[in-house]
Amino acid sequence: MTEQRSYFSRGCVRELPGLLAEYDADSVLLVCGRKSFETSGLEPIITAALSGCRLCRFSDFSANPTLQESLAGARLAQAQQCSLIIAAGGGSAMDVAKTISAFLAMPGNESELVEGQVALQQPTLPVIAIPTTAGTGSECTSFAVVYIGQQKYSLADDALLPDACLCDPSLTDSLPPAVTASTGFDALCQSIESFWAAAATQQSMDYAREAIPLIMHHLPTAVNEPTDEDRDAMLWAAHLAGKAINITKTTAPHALSYRISSLFGTPHGHAVALSLGAFFSWHEREDIEFSDSMTTDQFKVRHLELLSMMGASDGQQASDNWYDLMRTCGLSLQLEGSSVPRSPYLDEIIASVNLQRLANHPIKLDSAELKNILTSIPAV
Ligand code: NAD
Numbered sequence: 001m002t003e004q005r006s007y008f009s010r011g012c013v014r015e016l017p018g019l020l021a022e023y024d025a026d027s028v029l030l031v032c033g034r035k036s037f038e039t040s041g042l043e044p045i046i047t048a049a050l051s052g053c054r055l056c057r058f059s060d061f062s063a064n065p066t067l068q069e070s071l072a073g074a075r076l077a078q079a080q081q082c083s084l085i086i087a088a089g090g091g092s093a094m095d096v097a098k099t100i101s102a103f104l105a106m107p108g109n110e111s112e113l114v115e116g117q118v119a120l121q122q123p124t125l126p127v128i129a130i131p132t133t134a135g136t137g138s139e140c141t142s143f144a145v146v147y148i149g150q151q152k153y154s155l156a157d158d159a160l161l162p163d164a165c166l167c168d169p170s171l172t173d174s175l176p177p178a179v180t181a182s183t184g185f186d187a188l189c190q191s192i193e194s195f196w197a198a199a200a201t202q203q204s205m206d207y208a209r210e211a212i213p214l215i216m217h218h219l220p221t222a223v224n225e226p227t228d229e230d231r232d233a234m235l236w237a238a239h240l241a242g243k244a245i246n247i248t249k250t251t252a253p254h255a256l257s258y259r260i261s262s263l264f265g266t267p268h269g270h271a272v273a274l275s276l277g278a279f280f281s282w283h284e285r286e287d288i289e290f291s292d293s294m295t296t297d298q299f300k301v302r303h304l305e306l307l308s309m310m311g312a313s314d315g316q317q318a319s320d321n322w323y324d325l326m327r328t329c330g331l332s333l334q335l336e337g338s339s340v341p342r343s344p345y346l347d348e349i350i351a352s353v354n355l356q357r358l359a360n361h362p363i364k365l366d367s368a369e370l371k372n373i374l375t376s377i378p379a380v
Contacts, residue, residue, distance in 0.1 A: 004140060005164040008239065010232065013042070013130060013168040016049040023126060025084035027054040029077040031097040033089040033132070034059040040132040040171045042088050056080045061096045063268075064261055066147045067114055070096050074103035074110075077125070087129045087162065090183065091136030091145075091268065094129050098144035098160045101125045105159075113155060114146045120157045129162035132171045134222075134234035135183025135269055137190065137242015139165035150352075152258040161246075169228070169235040177223045179267070180234075181329035184219045186269025187211065187238035189276050193251040194244035196283075196302055196362045198293045205302075207244035211237040212309045216325075223329045251361040252353075253279060256370065259352035260335065263345055270331050274340060277322030278376045280307070282369075284315035289364045299362050323378050339379035346374055 007015050020028075028050055037043050037059070047055070058076055061069040077085070077100055087097030101124040103110050112118040129139035138144070143156040175183070188211075194200060195208040214237040222230040257271035266274075282288070283303055290299055303315075312318035323333060335343045343349075350370045358365050365373075 004161055006140065006167065006239075007165070008167045008236065010170050010228065011168060013045055013166050013171060015166060016045065016128075016130075019128060019164055019166070020049055020084075023084045025053055025082075027056065027080050027082045029073070029080070029082040029085045029097075029100065030055055030057045031061075031073060031085060031087050031089070031093050031100065032057065032059055033093055036089050036132050036174075039174045040088075041174065042130065042132065042171060046086065046088060054080060056082060058096075058100075061092060063092050063265070064147050064152075065092050065096045065099070065145070067110060070099040070103055070146065071110055073100040074107075077104055078107075083125065085125050085127045087127055087139075088132065090131070090133035091138045091186075094131065094136070094138040094162070095144040095146070097127050097129070098138075098162070099146055099155055101127050102144070102155055102157070102160060111148070114148065114153045116153070120159050124159045127162040129165040130171070131165070131167055131235070131238070133175060133179060133183040134169070134172050134231070134238040135186040137187065137238050137240075137245065139167065140239060140242040141246040143246075147262065150259065150262040152262070167235055167239055169232040172231050172235055173226070173228075177330060180226070181219075181223045181331050182267035182269040182273075183238070184215060184222060184234055184269065185273040185326070185329070185331065187234070187241040188215045188219065189253055189269065189272040190241040190245045190250065191215065191237070192276065192306065193253060194241070194248040195306060196299075197248040197251050198291045198360050198362055199248040200302075201247055204244045204247035207240045207247075209305075209309075211240040211244065212306075216309065216311070220325070220328050249360055252358055252365055252370070255353045255358060256349060256374070259349045263348070264336050266335070273322075273326055273331060274333065274335075274377060275374060277319045277326070278373045280310070280312070280318035280322065281315040281376070282373050283363060291359060291362050291364060293359075294362045302362075333378055333380055340377040341375040341379065346371060349374070
């Protein structure tokens with residue numbers, strides 16, 4: 001596993017010039033959001049840090065970045081002979097930067113890489129990640145989400161772990177409430193899914209154990225009346241959630257979220273949160289069958305610990321608390337004006353889930369169960 005250098009403190013982005021000096025790069029590709037580069041306060045810091053080299057900025061990507069978009073970024077980096085990539089922004093910017101570094105390593109094999117038909121065989125360009133949202137933890141994961149049409153793929157390789165990350169909570173001070181809410185829920189969903197995942201380890205559970213209570217405590221105020229303490233805690237928790245998910249990967253709520261995002265443009269964390277709450281009560285049903293790599297006792301111990309972290313004494317109360325938290329954070333429970341249970345797109349959402357890939361969920365699930373879970377989400 002590649003080692004990563006990480007910096008975490010308010011103001012640590014000012015370490016960038018020192019870090020850059022180590023790479024001796026003449027030409028740098030900066031992958032950043034179109035507006036967030038300015039609003040986060042990063043623009044003057046990065047421009048000054050890169051004053052001695054050629055800076056090529058790439059912002060032509062969407063919230064759910066596509067293969068074609070990263071291909072355009074890779075062409076720009078190639079034409080400008082970039083030898084370093086800085087990813088400054090939310091999960092989308094960081095994922096595009098990682099994808100570009102993979103594409104540059106294996107030109108001509110882009111679709112095959114994304115579809116998992118070939119593995120990375122050449123060294124990738126170094127990436128320095130600077131998150132400006134507190135959610136994805138992409139700065140410390142070795143995968144990148146890429147869309148081909150409406151189909152979501154995950155490019156995964158140890159070499160995609162950014163070489164270094166600068167996690168400076170002051171860059172998240174400018175996040176509007178809606179983005180704070182959806183990205184914060186992404187971090188919460190990642191920690192919870194990682195905690196109950198069949199692939200969980202002691203290490204991943206420890207990361208999640210630290211992240212979940214921090215998010216439960218700080219998310220409502222981070223959204224509604226943020227203090228520096230809330231922003232600091234949320235970025236740290238999102239980073240821990242990234243580390244947890246990097247070990248375990250995700251489970252059913254993430255699998256259900258991708259088509260919701262591509263159909264309705266629902267922000268990623270919001271889309272995952274819509275279904276996650278309903279799993280707490282479903283996980284207590286008598287007739288569930290556990291995943292092959294999970295014993296009943298193992299699951300029950302984890303479930304009880306999760307309930308306690310959710311401030312609940314049973315699954316129904318945890319589900320209720322979950323949807324109350326979403327409402328407090330201003331996240332709608334509706335899909336394009338219709339409640340989830342009444343959505344005409346339910347079957348399409350369920351059909352988009354590859355059931356074989358759900359082996360990491362702690363219980364076995366089929367399409368009928370997924371439908372029952374989605375129809376148990378409250379209407380408002
Ligand atoms: P995002 O990157 O799309 O950013 C959300 C919005 O916030 C954008 O409009 C952006 O411009 C704005 N923004 C960012 N920083 C800001 C700031 N400081 N101030 C004001 N506005 C700011 O959203 P995200 O939730 O960070 O990332 C979502 C993407 O990450 C999805 O594509 C998802 O699939 C992916 N993801 C990747 C991983 C991974 O490990 N690779 C994990 C989870 C999610």
